[in-house]
Amino acid sequence: MNFFDVYPRWQIEPVRAQGCKIYDKNGVEYLDFYGGHAVISIGHSHPYYVDALTSQLKRIGFYSNAVLNSLQNEYAEKLGALSGYPDYSLFMVNSGAEANENALKLASFHNSRKKVIAFRNTFHGRTAAAVQTTDNEKYKAPINENMDVVFFPLNDIEPVRKTLLRGDVSSVIIEGIQGVGGIRVPEPSFLQELSRCCEETGTVLILDEIQSGYGRSGRFFAHQYAAIRPDIITIAKGMGNGFPVSGMLVAPKFQAVHGQLGTTFGGNHLACAAAIAVADVIKAENLVENAAKVGAFLMKELKKLQPVKEVRGHGLMIGVEFAEPIKSMRDKLLFEEKVFTGATGTHVFRLLPPLSVTMAEAEEFLKRFRKIKD
Numbered sequence: 001m002n003f004f005d006v007y008p009r010w011q012i013e014p015v016r017a018q019g020c021k022i023y024d025k026n027g028v029e030y031l032d033f034y035g036g037h038a039v040i041s042i043g044h045s046h047p048y049y050v051d052a053l054t055s056q057l058k059r060i061g062f063y064s065n066a067v068l069n070s071l072q073n074e075y076a077e078k079l080g081a082l083s084g085y086p087d088y089s090l091f092m093v094n095s096g097a098e099a100n101e102n103a104l105k106l107a108s109f110h111n112s113r114k115k116v117i118a119f120r121n122t123f124h125g126r127t128a129a130a131v132q133t134t135d136n137e138k139y140k141a142p143i144n145e146n147m148d149v150v151f152f153p154l155n156d157i158e159p160v161r162k163t164l165l166r167g168d169v170s171s172v173i174i175e176g177i178q179g180v181g182g183i184r185v186p187e188p189s190f191l192q193e194l195s196r197c198c199e200e201t202g203t204v205l206i207l208d209e210i211q212s213g214y215g216r217s218g219r220f221f222a223h224q225y226a227a228i229r230p231d232i233i234t235i236a237k238g239m240g241n242g243f244p245v246s247g248m249l250v251a252p253k254f255q256a257v258h259g260q261l262g263t264t265f266g267g268n269h270l271a272c273a274a275a276i277a278v279a280d281v282i283k284a285e286n287l288v289e290n291a292a293k294v295g296a297f298l299m300k301e302l303k304k305l306q307p308v309k310e311v312r313g314h315g316l317m318i319g320v321e322f323a324e325p326i327k328s329m330r331d332k333l334l335f336e337e338k339v340f341t342g343a344t345g346t347h348v349f350r351l352l353p354p355l356s357v358t359m360a361e362a363e364e365f366l367k368r369f370r371k372i373k374d
């Protein structure tokens with residue numbers, strides 16, 4: 001059987017990884033400034049994480065949500081303390097799209113409304129409701145056509161306010177920092193006004209922190225730069241450091257109703273062991289602070305480079321925009337300089353290294369990055 005060919009792929013096969021380094025099957029070492037698409041948070045194959053997962057697997061790897069699993073409570077408690085949301089509740093699922101799907105549904109159960117507001121260039125996933133709030137028609141199949149979603153430009157509050165005042169919007173969904181959309185940071189004043197309008201009109205504010213959360217921005221959540229408290233926050237990617245796990249943090253005002261939400265795999269023993277290990281390492285190694293420090297250094301240095309057009313982002317979620325397409329530079333970086341990077345669109349590098357990246361690795365990255373531009 002062949003693999004269904006929906007991804008373009010580099011002809012490289014990683015077989016081992018450690019910290020911020022990846023090794024292919026020929027033993028070639030790469031610097032990982034892509035983080036497996038913002039997934040690697042505490043670094044590849046962290047020994048504490050490997051021990052936690054292997055010892056959990058030896059005890060019990062999975063049982064259904066029909067029975068108690070105190071690992072879920074242990075994780076919720078740790079996440080509450082780490083994120084600054086100890087009074088919120090946690091619901092766990094398996095992927096980013098699924099987290100947003102549940103968030104949009106919970107909002108609609110809560111206020112019995114249907115309309116959703118999303119933003120231009122945003123990406124929220126590929127499941128039924130999540131893909132409808134994603135601003136890319138290519139991802140939508142004819143069966144996805146029924147939801148009532150309106151898109152507005154980011155950072156322009158007036159049209160959003162006008163629509164919200166009609167009182168029929170169930171939720172507004174917005175990324176903490178737009179990732180796929182080009183590393184676009186919402187202005188704090190825009191988020192604050194949005195939050196106020198949602199509250200006044202009984203609209204649920206959903207912050208998609210799937211890419212920008214979990215310390216990547218240099219705060220636990222990117223929206224914390226604006227000091228707002230959304231109604232629902234969705235998380236995935238860095239949460240499991242590669243183990244497929246996601247979830248949503250739900251404000252106290254939501255009522256939990258048996259049967260409204262459910263999942264077979266969500267919050268299983270292995271997923272919880274992974275998420276607990278990641279939370280422990282983030283705290284013990286001060287990785288949020290490290291992301292802020294190394295990210296600020298990288299951004300400062302990248303801004304000095306010619307002919308970089310713009311450097312955007314926070315922490316270790318950095319967009320480097322060029323006036324010309326970056327494909328050949330990115331290929332050179334990968335195949336000649338042995339550095340993985342992300343990209344968005346045709347002109348923007350997207351740097352998403354593990355949160356554990358060191359200053360020495362950041363210097364090494366800059367050295368190799370300067371070379372490909374010469």
Ligand SMILES: Cc1ncc(COP(=O)(O)O)c(C=O)c1O
Pocket residue numbers: 095096097098100123124125126175179180208209210211212236237
């Ligand atoms: C902001 C954001 N939301 C949702 C998703 C979807 O996550 P997943 O691919 O795990 O379904 C992504 C994935 O890149 C994302 O960046």
